[in-house]
Amino acid sequence: MNTNTIKKIALIAVMTILTLAAAASLTAQTPPVTLTKPATPTKAPSGDGFIQRWFVLEPIPATGVTDNAVQSLIKKDLFPNQFAIVPKDGDKVSVGNNELTWHALDTINYNVNLFHFARERKKKTSDVLFWAVTIVNSPREMKDVRLAIGSNAASVWWVNGKEVIGIYGDRQAVIDDGVSKRLTLNKGENIIRAAIVNGGGATDFCARFLDADDKPLKGITVSLGK
Amino acid sequence: MNKNLAAILFIVMLTILLSPARANGLDGQIGIHDPSTIVMCDGKYYTYGTGGTTLISDDGWTWRRGPNLPRRGLAPDVIHIGDKYFLYIAANSGVTKADVFLLTNKTLDPNSPDYKWEEGGIVASSDGVEDCNAIDPGLLLDPTTKRLWLVYGSYFGYIRLVELDPKTGKRLNPAVKPVNIAINSEAAIMIYQDGWYYLLVTHGSCCRGADSGYNIRVGRSKKITGPFLDNMGVDMIQGGGKLFATSAGRVIGPGHFGLFDLSDGVQRFSLHYEADLDRGGASVLDIRPLQWKDGWPVAGENLRAGTYQFESVRTGTVLELAVEGFPVGGRPVRRGPPPGAMPPAAGNQGPPPGPPPGTGPGTGGGIFGGIGKPIPTQDVAEVSQKWPTGEVNIRMGNYLLQAQQKWAIEPVANAGGYLGAPYFKITIAGTTRTLTATEGGELIALPTFNGSPEQLWRIDQLADGSWRVSPKAIPNTKEPLALSAVGSSFATLSKFDPKSEKQRWLLKTP
Known part of the structure; x- marks a missing residue:
């Protein structure tokens, strides 16, 4: 050679x-995969109490993350029954001229990465509003608990139809950033609803319940309905 | 000045001392010299001074004169052990010849059928020749050993330590020679904190009104018998002593430290000023927060009325009305990218190309150029027009110098108080929107102040200099709760935990 x-x-x-x-x-x-289809009927929160199972609606166009901008947007009739709906995976709603789909998701992390969610579906990630719904099942009535959330960016949260948290402005998702006043979880199903508005860049949220000592609430499970 | 003469002059002074309410300092009749440690009996506060002066308070804020002690001696101190109160009071029978007498009582309440002072004899003396003047007794019940100790003495020699019997209050082992622990001082008293014994004494001259050089000094020792060294390592028996409190503001000549422990890490100390300029130069009682820093006691200041931001030690965010904030100077108008910024990528929504750079000095212009002139402080009257008119929630946010983040703290007249301070109202500065405790232990801002207990706030300084803020009452809640951070952006009321930073607040002036 x-x-x-x-x-x-x-x-x-x-x-x-x-x-x-x-x-x-x-x-x-x-792209990293952090969101998967639920494979079990119910799911316990993570060890730190984070709710890891949600319905998330494909994003709705939005403008502004200030108090007034967010509040005025979510109070519009965006889609039928928006403050009461508990969807099923694949349900579709019309928002303006767009048909948007609800997706049942489990997250492998403490947070739900909405940037991953939208990008995977080739949807906008900036100047958008995400709706999210889940069902927390409580084995008994639980008093003096708090919903504690973090979101990127602004978000408004409801527990059983009552608005309990609103945080506004361009912010990162910090654990327990927004914390509700003391509330009572009903025995059985409790509907948790959120509207997250992102201005630009990354977007995600996390949520858990805290007990009267501000520790992660034990004994609840999460499902997406019957 | 001889303390006997000082006592006579002081009694004369008391007769002419008026006691109008003041915005700063305690309320009521607070004329006293050489006050004892404050003690509680059946929910009331008591202190005793030179000349047998007795001051009583129902709440620790408003004070009134009580009946004089049967002995009208010098600088008493008092302690409650078991079912008895032991009071020690001194008398000079010569320049340095003096005795410390014991008085005992089952109660301090003059209206109680059990109120009767009984003589317990002499527990310490100086013979007029030795290097000691046995006056100014100060007591410590050692929390680690439950042994009772008495320090005493004035200028003309040593501050001395002897042991007393905690069951009787009398001298234990009189044959044991007193221990000399300090010199060139008086008004000695010891406290115990975190493994250290602290000896607090008063240096300087007393009894000369606004010309009195009284100031409180401190040294510490691991042993109750000393040596007590100051922060520079100087032994107090050689004149050492770290400054603890001196003249300031409108008060001159602080002296006669006394500890009052409110538990949960909240401590206060009593003292007198030789001259309160706002009270005609009279000698008066005061009660102030006690802080600790690097192992040394620090004299805190009572909260003054003013405008503050409440910054959570836990989160670093500040308490605010839950209203949309309006940036100081108005919303920024994008005039172009920052200097040197890359142009936005195709398809991205970047800021539109701006006009020529701004005029701010040294900024390079663009969005960092400012407006070229000072921006005035935000006008609350203007921005509050956009706020809801009714109840408004409370939350926390990053401090941005905005009107909804600035709180006026003012004492409320005729609303009573607590040990050393009045109740305060807390409103958004320049408005009547009032921080209010609600049923269930939460918070809200009401449009106006109505004087109800849930709008009256107790503000205690903690040992680290931060503050605990508690409502006087909470509807349908008996448990005392304190303003607490919950998460990063919200506040609530919760049980005070001295080990947590949740209920610690820094009151900063905007």
Whole structure:
């Protein structure tokens, strides 16, 4: 084998390695998957009490994250029964001229990454409003508990139809950023509803219940209805 | 000045002392010299001074004169042990010849059928020759050993330590020689904190009104018998002593420290000023917060009326009305990208190209250029027009100098108080919107102040200098609760936990 042949073999080897490395790099660019379809009827909160199962509606166009901008948007009739609906996976609603779909989701993290959710469905992630709903099942009436949430960005939250939290402005999702006044969870189903408005960039939310000592509430489960 | 003469002058002074309510300082009749440690009996507060002066308070804020002690001696101190009150009061029978007498009583309430002072004899003396003047008794019941100790003495020699019998209040082992622990001081008293014994004494001259150099000094020791060293390592028996309290503002000559522990890490100390300029130079009682810093006691200041922001130690966010904030100076108008910024990528919604840079000095212009002139403080009258007119929720947010984040704290006249301070109302500065406790232990701002107990606030300074803020009453709740951060952006009322930062607030002036 002459020197030129050796050089050619070496060049081919180097190019092969570079090609494999490039392929590996493409694999690494696959978007992370944090949201999956629920596979069980109910799900306990995480060890830290975070609710990891939600219905999320594809995003609705929105403008502004200030108190007044968010409140005026969510009080519009965006879609039928918006403050009472408990959807099913795949249900569709009309918002303006758009048909949007509800998705049942489990998150593997403490938070629900709405940026992942929208990007995967090729939807806008900026200047949008996300609706989210879940059902918290309580084995008994629980008094003096608090809903504690974090959101990027502004968000408004309801428990059994009553507005309990509103946080506004361009903000990151910080655990227990917004905390409700003391409330009572009914025995059985409790409907938790949220409207999250993002201005731009990343968007996500997290939510859990705290007990009277501000510790994660134990004994509840989460489901998405019958 | 000889303290006997001082006592006579002080009694004369008391007869001419008026006691009008003041915005600052305690309320009522507070004329006293050399006050004892404040003690409680059946829910009332008591302190005793030179000349046998007795001051009584139902709430610790408004004071009144009570009947004099049967002995009208010098600088008493009092302690409650078991079912008895032991009061020690001194008398000079020569320049340095003096005795400390014991008086006992089952109650301090002059209206009680059990109220009767009984003589317990002499517990310490100086013979007029030795280097000691046995006056100014101060007591410590050692919390670690339950042994009772007496320190006493004045200038002319040493501050001395002897042990008393906590069952009788009398001298234990009189044959044991007193221990010298300090010099060149008087009004000595010891306290115990976190493994240290602290000896607080008063330096300087007393009894000269506004010319009195009285100031309180402190040293500490791991042993009750000393040596007591100051912060520079100087032994108090060689004149050492770290400054604890001195003249300031409108009061001159602080002296005669006395500790009052409110539990949960809240402590106050009593003292007198030789001259309160707002009270004609009279000697008066005061009660102030006691802080601790780096292992040393620090004299806190009572809260003054003013405008503050309430910053949560827990979160760093501040208490505010839950209304949409309006940026100081108006909403920024985008005039272009920051200097050196990359142009927005195609398809992205970046700021539109702006006009030429602004005029702010040294900024390079653009959105960092400012408006080229000072921006006035936000006018609450203007921005509050956009706020809801009724009840408004309370929340917390990043401090942005906005009107809904600035609170006026003012004492409320004729609403009573607590140990050392009056109740306050807390309103958004420039408005009547009032912080109010609600049923269930939550918070709201009502449009006006109505004087109800849920709008009266007790504000206690804690040992680290932060503040605990508690409503006088909460509808349908008996448990005392304090203003508390819950999460980053909301506040509530909850049981005070001295180990937590949730209920600690920094009161900062905007």
